[in-house]
Amino acid sequence: MRNSALAWIGHPLTVISVVVLLLNDHLFKPLWSGVVTGKLSDVVGLIVAPPLINLLIRRPWPAILLTGAAFTLVKTTAEGAALASQAWTLVWGPSRVLADPTDLIALPALYAAWWACNHPDARAVRLARTVIVIPLTVLAVAATSQTGYSGPYxxxxxxxxxxxxxxxxxxxxxxxxxxxxxxxxxxxxxxxxxxxxxxxxxxxxxxxxxxxxxxxxxxxxxxxxxxxxxxxxxxxxxxxxxxxxxxxxxxxxxxxxxxxxxxxxxxxxxxxxxxxxxxxxxxxxxxxxxxxxxxxxxxxxxxxxxxxxxAVPLTAPGKYDDSVSTAALLAALAAGLVALGCGVRRPGFAVAALTLWVGAGLFYSGVNPPALFNPVAVLLAMVLVPAGVTSVIVSAARGGTPLRAWVIGTATAVIVYYAIMTPFYAWSAGWLGYYALASGLSIALGIATASAGALAVIKTGRPPEGSSRGPRDR
Structure with a gap:
């Protein structure tokens, strides 16, 4: 039963949902708040919550039913929303949960959670993987209900x-x-x-x-x-x-x-x-x-x-949120790791890179802005970032990664960051007329430069294992 519970929470679908939930609530929502990011939190949250509850009650079906019932109660009644707000406030600080019956459209996501429970991944019970997934899952579910502060007059x-x-x-x-x-x-x-x-x-x-x-x-x-x-x-x-x-x-x-x-x-x-x-x-x-x-x-x-x-002067530089540069840093780190991974070509490197990247994301979300300092996120980051850095270096060293992969990976991270930020610099200076245009150009340039970095490593990479080598390579 213990392995079954760990396999469910460590299932690739659950892990992906945890990562998406963290990204959506800490990056996408501040940048592009709207119906899509709001409903996405509900969908992936319903996939993540049942295996987390199952760790406590060890009954998959009741865990899913309890999740669905609680979600329905919170989203359809003011009393349920108020109770949820009080509960989150006790364990996570000042929080607010809003009742919204349209969120019930996400309930079919519970079937995806049930499917993951019935299709276990044997690798998911590995202790190292589970130790990382469980605290991240708790953090992701809690973070989705955290609130900020008042807006302007x-x-x-x-x-x-x-x-x-x-x-x-x-x-x-x-x-x-x-x-x-x-x-x-x-x-x-x-x-x-x-x-x-x-x-x-x-x-x-x-x-x-x-x-x-x-x-x-x-x-x-x-x-x-x-x-x-x-x-x-x-x-x-x-x-x-x-x-x-x-x-x-x-x-x-x-x-x-x-x-x-x-x-x-x-x-x-x-x-x-x-x-x-x-x-x-x-x-x-x-x-x-x-x-x-x-x-x-x-x-x-x-x-x-x-x-x-x-009155704000119309000639003042355009003001973009601090979360833009945070998102650019995390995207640059991801692009650099992907490019390096194309040279490493080891499965363990992907896990190490994901650990490092999530740790960096937790650190930035925990300290920015200072008014929302999150000690839990920072504490987890202090564990995940060193572990991720060490694992990335060890995995790359064992794979005999060529120097050019390190050089291209590092250059890719730097170039991607400035490719993402340049449109926002231009908008702030008044060279681009609209913030939405800067956002669109930023995404396009980020994807293009990240793809170019990965392709550069692949094109200049070492020969695949088993291929013929020259005398100097032996």
Whole structure:
């Protein structure tokens, strides 16, 4: 029974699922948060959880049924999600599990777990392999529920109340609590926290009082306001799509689900003796203000309220997340190991390389960002990285790996890193217009350079065993 339990958790399908879960939650989700990465965690999590539970109860069928029942309860009821959140908080620190019935689409993955249980791999019971897989499995399952911190403030509605311009906000953290309202009684020149009633819903259009033919409206998903003139709408103020794309990254939250729009969400007009002012709620970017002279300004977030000094300059370098360079480092390490492995050609090298790579991934995920320091991940990394480095060197040395394979493998790692990062450098400097374009080029260049490195080792590699050799080779 013991070997059966170890064989299940050490099955190649389980091991692959553990690696995918770690990659998805620590790299892919921060970079490309969305439906695909969210559902992928559910699928591989349902493959990984049953063999882990089976280690405790030693009953495969009940382990699978328990996993399915718990998953269904958590995803379909608020009580189940709350209970799961409390459980993860006790063992893993502040965590939040969300109820989402659409996640039940992942339940067929339990069949894959059952298939792995009934098709054991004899090599999976090896002690060294199991010692590595079990702690990684626990870490991967726990990490999928870990949460981050609050996102940026977002101005989502604006109105004129008792002669005061009132902007409603949400999100944020100390020193201003979530839901703070800011008001101005001097045409938007100064702002302060206010207890005035906040606008109930964002209004996307507003007219100058007394002039129903002169109105302003926001443009969906854009930092843009249009003005009605002579029966037609014309642009009154806008930020270019390229600059808006850069601002989206500047206000990126630490937790993807807290992401707020960087777009014009609501507009209000206040009539004054000398004319009128227009105030636009621009989400995480703050507000845009048209003064009585017709000049538009962006006002960003400060401790005292809205002010031009708090607006992110459009000429500032584009800000990409630290996880980009982390992903590039891990991809470069993987590319270098794959290229070297093409020269080593030993099965044991693959296991050693995977151990080293996962250890490096755990280290980076455990220390970046510092606010989310994960001592468990760092502790595991301190075990896996030295073991992986030693195993890689020993495996390569026993295989008589030629020097050129080491040189090409090292060069591949360096080149892949800069191939991945160069598009982001170009985007940050303003040479590429959109972050998505930089991401696409980064992936393409990374794959191309990694493939070139592996092919270079294969083409210049040693003759296969059993082939004829010249006198100098004997």
């Amino acid at each position: 977002s101005a989502y509605a604006v109105d004129v109340v008792d002669g005061m311009i009132v902007v409603a906000t949400r999100g944020g953290s100390e020193p201003r609590p979530a839901g703070t309202r800011f008001a101005s009684g001097d045409a938007g020149n100064t702002w302060s926290s206010s207890e005035l009633a906040a606008p109930s819903l964002p209004r996307t259009s507003a007219c100058v009082p007394g002039r129903p033919d002169h109105c302003y409206r926001t443009v969906a998903t854009r930092l843009k306001v249009e003005e009605s003139r002579n029966g037609r709408w014309v642009t009154a103020w806008e930020i270019s799509p390229q600059d808006q794309d850069r601002l989206v990254r500047a206000y990126a939250p630490e937790r993807p689900e807290d992401a707020e729009a960087v777009a014009s969400l609501a507009v209000a007009v206040q009539k004054l003796p000398g004319g009128y002012v227009v105030v636009v709620a621009n989400g995480a970017d703050g507000i845009a203000l048209r003064d009585v002279s017709g000049v538009w300004r962006r006002l960003g977030w400060t401790e005292k309220g809205f002010d031009a000094s708090g």
